Amino acid sequence: MAVIGSGPAGLAAAAQLNYAGHLVTVFERDEQPGGLLRYGIPDFKLEKWVIDRRVALMQEEGVTFKCHSNVGKNVKISDLMRQFDAVVLSGGSTVPRDLPVPGRELKGVHFAMDFLKQNNKRVAGKDFLANADIESNILPEELLATGKNVVVIGGGDTGSDCVGTSNRHKAESVTQFELLPMPPKDRTDIMPWPTYPMLLKTTTSHEEGAQRHWSIATKQFIGDDAGNLKALKVVDLEWTTPAPGQPAKFTEVPGSERDIPCELALLAMGFVHPQQAGLLEELGVDFDNRGNVKAEEGKYATNVAKVFTAGDMRRGQSLVVWAISEGRECARKVDEYLMGSSTLESKESSILMSFQ
């Protein structure tokens, strides 16, 4: 069994398949296993000894980890397809959403993951400027928020992690922008229990200090003569819903355009889909209409024989719990494919079901 990608989906799939008695090798292009658990989420939210302990247990149980193995680049997928009876694609959703407004090319405008990944490596005592050749988004320059006016563009978990990291770097100021209006603190009539409520989330990073703005758009990055970012041109937005059930629309608030000092802008607007060039295109997997690897929920099989997929690579950017769940469910499907049936637990076949 080959598992490509060692984030929570890949780790969960590998652990379960190993438990079922298969020989499992995990291929990871980065220096260490863990995916976004290690290189996205900062230590102040998840200390890395937790991942190290789990990986060590898995190694003792027989799982092989091959790091610095970028499948589709320095490891050929055709070799893996020949050598392994089944392949699980769990490479995550790694292409970040960009903000293609004037000035995007200025020095000081960066994707959030470039900043967070470098900091996670710095905290781990690793050479964070090395390995630029493994498509790990690492830039050959040091990114520090120290003494800078930082604006984080994007109001989600990634943005919140940038806020916490910038404060730890001792930024001059930290501001977070969100295009959408401020969500309510409590459920409203349009999000009754048990639907998933879109409520205001205030994290410990926000509590540590940040200015938060909602309904605001960045129209331009403004630079100095040397090409360094010095300000953002922003505008307030007014959101309206044309009719119930129709998507909300925004218009710019007249006269609200202004420049905000900023020497470091971090783009944390989510991820569009997995990296398609290389491994995925070479394999010939189908993509869904969002650009993720296509495989039905509950089946996890792609259109390519013996190739399965799980986690953010299949469902799009999501949560750790979903990645773990998908990895476990996918493992059962792979086990069924290889053995004809499976005794691995799944959501439909769990010992917990007998207590219901």
Ligand SMILES: Cc1cc2nc3c(=O)[nH]c(=O)nc-3n(C[C@H](O)[C@H](O)[C@H](O)COP(=O)(O)OP(=O)(O)OC[C@H]3O[C@@H](n4cnc5c(N)ncnc54)[C@H](O)[C@@H]3O)c2cc1C
């Ligand atoms: C900054 C940040 C903060 C987040 N905070 C939270 C949070 O607080 N709570 C939460 O629940 N979720 C959070 N998430 C989301 C969560 O981290 C992801 O949903 C989850 O990690 C997805 O797991 P995965 O295994 O599918 O992919 P990933 O964790 O992305 O792992 C994919 C792995 O595959 C490797 N890989 C990719 N291509 C190849 C290849 N060709 N060859 C070899 N290896 C390859 C990558 O290097 C990576 O290690 C956060 C995400 C980010 C970016």
